[in-house]
Amino acid sequence: MSDVSYTTEEIAKLLKISKVTVYDLIKKGELPSYRVGKQMRVDAADLEAYKQRERGGSFSVLGDASDRTSSYTPMQSSVINGSRTIVITGQDISVDILSRHIEKTVSGIRPLRAYVGSMDSLISMYRGECDIVSTHLFDGETGEYNIPYVRRIFTGFSYLIVNLLSRQCGFFVQKGNPLGMHGWADLKKNGLRVANRERGVGSRVLLDEQLRLLGIKGDQLEGYDREESNQIGIAAKVASGEADFGIGNEKTAATVGNVDFIPLIEERYDLVMMKRQENREWIRSVMQILNSQVFLNELRSIPGYDLSKTGKIMFET
Structure with a gap:
């Protein structure tokens, strides 16, 4: 069994949970993982150990987001190999590029990518399962992107909505x-x-x-x-x-x-980040990346992106 390992997608199917929940378990250190190229992998022995702990009732997160309660519990910072992990959601290549820049330039931060759609990402953030959400949700009543949805979901929260691109x-x-x-x-x-x-x-x-x-x-x-x-x-x-x-x-x-x-x-393709004390330093670093010429030049090489608002704060509480 020691020679067998699984991707996050395979773990999600085996445990019948969402990929975001798998990243949540990795982030909290419940599932030891390692990187192979762009993929995160979990050894079969570590998966089996987690399942045994879960059967013993020592951990209560197991279950898809649809089975969880609607109450929000702030996630404890996870440190793996000396670095705090942050989960970044989104399906566009621009989010992959941002994640790579964070990994290269932000000391003490280890980004994990979750390829999840906009609405599921916001719900996962509400439940404390991710740290940076990318979203492009159109509201027909206002003709506005993202802000109406974020305001409805995160009533009473302190957050930042920043443009990634249009x-x-x-x-x-x-x-x-x-x-x-x-x-x-x-x-x-x-x-x-x-x-x-x-x-x-x-x-x-x-x-x-x-x-x-x-x-x-x-x-x-x-x-x-x-x-x-x-x-x-x-x-x-x-x-x-x-x-x-x-x-x-x-x-x-x-x-x-x-x-x-x-x-x-x-x-408008925006990023949402929670303004907590423990997030302050890495949020500042992400804002610097978004406004850096190195990052913007890399996005400019991809056709179809409007970067005129990249790094601009669109809404803040």
């Missing part, structure tokens, strides 16, 4: 746009087939909000309940002719090719 979001359509889709009102066309994301991610929330504003039910779109786990999968479905459209960003369309991109809205 980017164009819209329709992926087949080459030549045969159905002539140019705006949200085109969602009313009969017989549309959609390639859809899972609930809680930013592009799914954007589609659901636009459908709600137009008075359209999701089940009026063929394929609405068939979910893809990433935007590349969405664009690929459209490119292959299996769907008429999907929601995503310009960068993904350029990556996949063989699809046309119809820009409809500039989405």
Whole structure:
């Protein structure tokens, strides 16, 4: 057994918990881990030892976020190999770049990446399972990104919302746009087939909000309940002719090719951080990274990013 190890995704499936909860266990030191390239791995012996402790009732975190209570308990700082771990959520490559800069330049901090959608990330932060959340959630009532959701979830908390970047979001359509889709009102066309994301991610929330504003039910779109786990999968479905459209960003369309991109809205991709005393130093360091030319130049090499607000505080309590 000592030669067997598992990725965080495999641990999540074995224990039937979310990946964020796995990172929570690693962060608290309950699951010893080590890095292989970009992956965190846990030895089978350490997983078995954790399961034995859990059966003995010595630890109460086990269980997916949906099974946890709604009360918030501040997480104790975890120190592994002399470094405090912080969990960073998000699915965009810009978050990977930020995490790498933190690891290289912030002394005493060890970032762990969790590839989780916007809404699940905010809920996990509420429960104390992560430290930096990236989010791009559109609110149809206000036309605003992120702030309405964060304010509703974190009532009474002290936090910071900082812009990471902005980017164009819209329709992926087949080459030549045969159905002539140019705006949200085109969602009313009969017989549309959609390639859809899972609930809680930013592009799914954007589609659901636009459908709600137009008075359209999701089940009026063929394929609405068939979910893809990433935007590349969405664009690929459209490119292959299996769907008429999907929601995503310009960068993904350029990556996949063989699809046309119809820009409809500039989405703001923000970071949320809790303003606690023990977080003060690393938050200051993250702000310095966001405003550094080294970091900005690396993001500039990626097409489709608007960095005019990067590092700007969008909201603060």
